[in-house]
Amino acid sequence: MKTSLRRNPTPRAAVSTYFAVVGFISASWIARIPALTAKLDLDTAQLGVLLLFIAIGSLLAFQFIGRLIERFGSDRTTYLFSLGYIAALVLMAVSPNAASLAAALFVYGFGFGATDVAMNAQGVTVEHRLKKPIMGSLHGFFSLGALIGAALSGVLAQLGVGLVPNLVAFSVLGLVLAVWANRGQIADEPLPPGTEPARKGLRFSLPPRVLWPLGAIAFCGAVGEGAMADWSALYVHDELGGSEGMAALAFAAFSTTMLIGRFAGDKIVSRFGPANVVQTGAIVSAIGLAAGLYLGTTESAVAGFSVMGIGLAFVFPVVYSAAGSIPGIPSGRGVAAVATIGYTGFLAGPPLLGFLARVTSIQLALFVVVALIVTIAFFTSSLKRDRLEVEAPRVAPETT
Secondary structure (H helix, E strand, O other): OOOOOOOOOOHHHHHHHHHHHHHHHHHHHHOOHHHHHHHHOOOHHHHHHHHHHHHHHHHHHHHHHHHHHHHHOHHHHHHHHHHHHHHHHHHHHHOOOHHHHHHHHHHHHHHHHHHHHHHHHHHHHHHHHHOOOOHHHHHHHHHHHHHHHHHHHHHHHHOOOOHHHHHHHHHHHHHHHHHHHHOOOOOOOOOOOOOOOOOOOOOOOOOOHHHHHHHHHHHHHHHHHHHHHHHHHHHHHHHOOOOHHHHHHHHHHHHHHHHHHHHHHHHHHHHHOHHHHHHHHHHHHHHHHHHHHHHOOHHHHHHHHHHHHHHHOOHHHHHHHHHOOOOOOOHHHHHHHHHHHHHHHHHHHHHHHHHHHHHOOHHHHHHHHHHHHHHHHHHHHHOOHHHHHHHOOOOOOOOO
């Protein structure tokens, strides 16, 4: 994104900025959770209940953000909801008690859910304009923003900077970037004739059947990512007897290879096609994770998590691109439906795996993740290959 703040960003730079900002904001406050809990004197049980308000807000936003995108466009909805999402960071920082923090977390979750769908829909619009895949790099910018946000908050915490000045400063930076990025957003493509109009109100309805396989892929991918975040370090430390440093390396290895895979993913998808890439990535991930678990050493586990990161890197970018490109379904509605199913995987997967790990072992629970990743390959092959190729634009590799 080589551009100056004095000039309007290109559409790709604009949507990339939103992805980076959302990742930056989401990770910056997570790194300060210890300070937040100390400020309000919260125990782990209270914190767990409060964090549910983020999930409630996000799930509620998913129910009608697609209709708002149809009415106002992904550009306007991305801009407006991102401002609310970023401002919620300040509300969280200044919350004087648990009740006000719950309200702030709900606003934060609602803003995150709405912005997540809207910016992915805007990414689909830009992808269609450019006629080449860009969703991988967009999700890569989210991961990069999260890495920077967590690192900077960690450094500021070590330097003794308070919670409020830390989060207020980051919020101001995020707002400035969001306002700047809005200058480069573009309007969505007109809805084709015969598109089913959006239903009014908040009535729940099942997504169209054509989206179910994509939702299943998103669900399985979300369970896999969530399992790595919550259980990889514990597996290495508690069951394999690895050091704390080795345990930290487990998730770091997964995150690093996923980041690399997402930035490299666009060219790979352009060359081999989205269906081939997702299916091959799932098979490679399943083999890598299964081998790492079977060998049962700390080194093999970290290697397996690394392979899993590179294989799963393509899932969400391709699935969101496909969901936003199905003929007859507006992009916002398609992305919202798949995001809802995928988010359910993030919410339900880790606790269910935790219950299984408690009655058996973390290793066996992670073998269930292997089975779910194999399921991704199954659902990818069950899709009509020509349809998925159309939904996620494929072009010949660029030449110079």
